[in-house]
Amino acid sequence: MLKIEEMAHGEMLALLLRAAYGHLACARDNRPYVVPMNYTFDLQFIYFFTTEGTKTEMIEANNAVCFQVEEFTDPLHWRSVMVTGQAERLERPADVEHAMQLITGHNPTLAPALNETKIGAWTRLNNVVIYRLRPDAIYGRKTA
Template identity: 30%
Template structure:
């Protein structure tokens, strides 16, 4: 990292950012052409779980090249200043790399969908008909590398805990 004073290396803080971020932008590459798509996700056990349709460009690309990169941010906002050159951004961010695979077992898919629902919904019934599960792809990204960065906030011990 070019600015080591902005690096977040603490695993607990990285986990907090992963859990509090709302959107994950996942990047893939095929034939030397990159492709990035924003997705809903859940983080659990050093893996990301992403919900998708069972067909489409991202699944085709991951089948050819399972190596992915992802980015997300938490508490990102513009930080205005009196002069144009003083404007900046405040954020906590993560960039990570991993290997993507598609979950096929209905029980594994159900567990992943429950993680997603727990993240985004106030109430869930944890019930998924077979007709829905059969049309649903769950992408699991086993994280191989993770780096965090912050700007505009004080160095966090855990972000969002009142010490920004």
């Protein structure tokens, strides 16, 4: 039988620092939406960025989000951390610059994905939006 146990707080923070991507969950009008996201974590906030589109519309309607990361070796060896909180859109130039430095420092090759299905509808095609998520709660599980 597979034994699953809670992760220590330090283990959860280490996984958030180490992982390269996670899954962002948001909801609007009782409809959930989950997407993979590149991100960075600075022990206080999770920072992620995107272009204007479905995610930004959903977060503007309801900024309560969940972010999940995992390390998966095989079905018997994995770790998963889930963070809940409020996503805050960064507007101040100093905040945006700080977040971009952290994001590109964590992974210099990152660039927001451009969803071709949205191009025709976008009037703000190249508008990058940066959010930070201050964790309200962090949960972690792992196989023993």
